[in-house]
Amino acid sequence: MILLNDIKVPIDGDQEDLKRAIEKKLKASIRSYMIRKKSLDARKDPLYVYSVLVDVKDEEKYIRKGYQKYIPEQLEPDRIDTDETCIIIGYGPSGLFSAYRLHSAGYKVIVFEKGKRIEERVRDVETFFQTGILDPESNVQFGEGGAGTFSDAKLTTRIKDRYIDYILDLFIRFGASERIRYENHAHIGTDEIRKIIGSITDHLIAEGVSFHFGEPVTGLILNEMHEAIGVTTKQGSYDADHILLGIGHSAQETYEMLKKQGVFMEKKDIAIGFRVEHPQSFIDARQTDALVKEANEYFLRYKGEKGVYSFCMCPGGIVIPAMSDRNSIVTNGMSYAARDSGYANSAILIQVFKEEFEDGLAYLRSLEKEAYDYSRSYQALAQNIGDFMNGELHPLVFESTYPLGTVLYDFNRFFNEKDLTILKEAFRDFDRKIPGFIDKGIIVGPETRSSSPIRINRDQTCQSVNTKRLYPMGEGAGYGGGIMSCALDGIRIANAILWKHEQI
Numbered sequence: 338m339i340l341l342n343d344i345k346v347p348i349d350g351d352q353e354d355l356k357r358a359i360e361k362k363l364k365a366s367i368r369s370y371m372i373r374k375k376s377l378d379a380r381k382d383p384l385y386v387y388s389v390l391v392d393v394k395d396e397e398k399y400i401r402k403g404y405q406k407y408i409p410e411q412l413e414p415d416r417i418d419t420d421e422t423c424i425i426i427g428y429g430p431s432g433l434f435s436a437y438r439l440h441s442a443g444y445k446v447i448v449f450e451k452g453k454r455i456e457e458r459v460r461d462v463e464t465f466f467q468t469g470i471l472d473p474e475s476n477v478q479f480g481e482g483g484a485g486t487f488s489d490a491k492l493t494t495r496i497k498d499r500y501i502d503y504i505l506d507l508f509i510r511f512g513a514s515e516r517i518r519y520e521n522h523a524h525i526g527t528d529e530i531r532k533i534i535g536s537i538t539d540h541l542i543a544e545g546v547s548f549h550f551g552e553p554v555t556g557l558i559l560n561e562m563h564e565a566i567g568v569t570t571k572q573g574s575y576d577a578d579h580i581l582l583g584i585g586h587s588a589q590e591t592y593e594m595l596k597k598q599g600v601f602m603e604k605k606d607i608a609i610g611f612r613v614e615h616p617q618s619f620i621d622a623r624q625t626d627a628l629v630k631e632a633n634e635y636f637l638r639y640k641g642e643k644g645v646y647s648f649c650m651c652p653g654g655i656v657i658p659a660m661s662d663r664n665s666i667v668t669n670g671m672s673y674a675a676r677d678s679g680y681a682n683s684a685i686l687i688q689v690f691k692e693e694f695e696d697g698l699a700y701l702r703s704l705e706k707e708a709y710d711y712s713r714s715y716q717a718l719a720q721n722i723g724d725f726m727n728g729e730l731h732p733l734v735f736e737s738t739y740p741l742g743t744v745l746y747d748f749n750r751f752f753n754e755k756d757l758t759i760l761k762e763a764f765r766d767f768d769r770k771i772p773g774f775i776d777k778g779i780i781v782g783p784e785t786r787s788s789s790p791i792r793i794n795r796d797q798t799c800q801s802v803n804t805k806r807l808y809p810m811g812e813g814a815g816y817g818g819g820i821m822s823c824a825l826d827g828i829r830i831a832n833a834i835l836w837k838h839e840q841i
């Protein structure tokens with residue numbers, strides 16, 4: 338295969354047009370091609386620019402002419418002869434990818450996940466969405482696949498890392514579309530990612546990885562040097578050589594257990610806010626490059642005394658109840674592969690610096706409970722954006738997609754004076770960028786679980802700074818945010834163990 342860059346095709350072009358453009362460049366017929374990258378050039382007449390791998394007869398001739406031969410990087414780990422055991426606590430993206438990699442390398446892997454397998458979890462989540470009966474152990478945050486299972490499953494990250502292809506290849510091998518390899522802002526959708534994760538788990542079970550669903554880890558077994566040498570659960574105790582901690586940001590009792598056992602952690606900055614929702618047709622029409630499909634998304638940033646930004650946008654999605662604790666309200670966004678709800682939602686968040694709170698977990702839980710106490714139910718709090726700007730309350734300009742209903746609430750009560758001023762400046766700025774953003778939109782919230790308020794610090798070998806053989810990873814440890822970055826962090830931890838901490 339040879340690698341060709343900079344192949345340009347009009348945005349309404351199809352696969353045949355791309356093939357023709359490749360053949361024109363090579364001045365030859367080709368056998369096949371595979372897209373590696375596709376990006377939009379909207380500077381003049383919008384174009385798609387492709388990088389492709391091409392199978393062409395007499396490849397050497399083109400290499401002599403200066404074309405690049407494609408040699409895939411070997412990213413699979415070499416199998417090693419080991420009888421070491423790795424325990425993985427939490428089976429979100431960081432847990433899944435570390436489990437997959439360590440198992441592939443020959444380690445004995447045991448996974449503990451407090452939530453259930455996907456089929457049962459989907460039933461529990463759907464029951465909650467329909468009836469308001471929440472299972473604190475099986476919900477949007479907890480269970481097979483972790484927090485990203487009920488999501489838009491956007492695979493975006495700003496991180497540049499050679500293992501991104503390794504992650505995408507695994508998703509594709511287990512059922513994702515090839516498009517995720519090259520599409521900008523690729524997403525899988527909750528319906529598809531559930532199937533993919535389920536298939537990866539089935540594969541690992543068939544390969545001999547031991548899974549304990551519905552069995553939360555309740556303690557670490559520590560030796561006299563404060564090294565983690567095993568874990569306890571209600572069912573028993575288990576020894577291990579390495580313990581990977583991928584607990585996400587929502588398991589309060591797990592953080593408390595770790596704190597009690599003396600694992601070092603510190604508070605970190607967070608962000609809070611709410612979801613905004615607009616009719617998707619309004620967002621599509623208001624984007625400057627409305628000609629192209631990517632127009633259905635927006636990314637908004639406002640730099641005032643504090644940052645305010647849009648986060649985790651779900652075009653064609655719904656706002657969902659994402660709480661894991663009873664008597665609390667937390668919103669988030671989710672979409673199906675078709676992204677066809679007719680509404681766009683995105684979090685709008687304002688930074689909260691760690692100096693502004695004593696205990697981040699307690700602070701966030703108090704906001705979530707305050708929302709519940711006002712609503713007296715799992716109905717989310719909601720307000721027209723225009724009313725938020727003026728401190729008024731009127732019926733919503735449209736009904737939210739949030740499945741449990743909403744109650745009107747003045748979000749001016751939710752923030753301190755300083756944050757309110759910054760948030761309103763931000764909305765005026767967003768309204769200049771997308772005219773009508775204020776009048777056409779509603780707020781649904783609160784949104785409090787966009788990142789962990791805690792960092793479980795690790796050293797250069799990726800072990801906890803004061804509890805060796807314990808490897809904090811992913812979002813809950815403060816080393817990732819989002820599916821891709823947490824998956825990458827899981828791989829990083831697996832590599833640290835594989836390479837005996839030498840080359841990470």
Ligand SMILES: Cc1cc2nc3c(=O)[nH]c(=O)nc-3n(C[C@H](O)[C@H](O)[C@H](O)COP(=O)(O)OP(=O)(O)OC[C@H]3O[C@@H](n4cnc5c(N)ncnc54)[C@H](O)[C@@H]3O)c2cc1C
Pocket residue numbers: 426427428429430431432449450451452477478479480481482483484485486487488489490491492493552553554555583584585586587588591649657659669670671810811812813817818819820821823
């Ligand atoms: C509704 C929603 C939508 C999202 N949408 C996107 C998106 O589109 N794109 C994106 O990139 N990111 C998205 N995210 C964020 C992304 O899902 C997370 O950043 C990512 O899942 C974090 O991965 P993780 O492995 O660190 O932890 P998690 O995925 O949070 O998994 C942690 C797991 O650990 C388990 N656990 C906790 N304590 C214990 C214990 N004591 N014993 C055993 N198990 C335990 C939990 O049950 C959980 O399953 C979304 C999140 C939510 C909630």
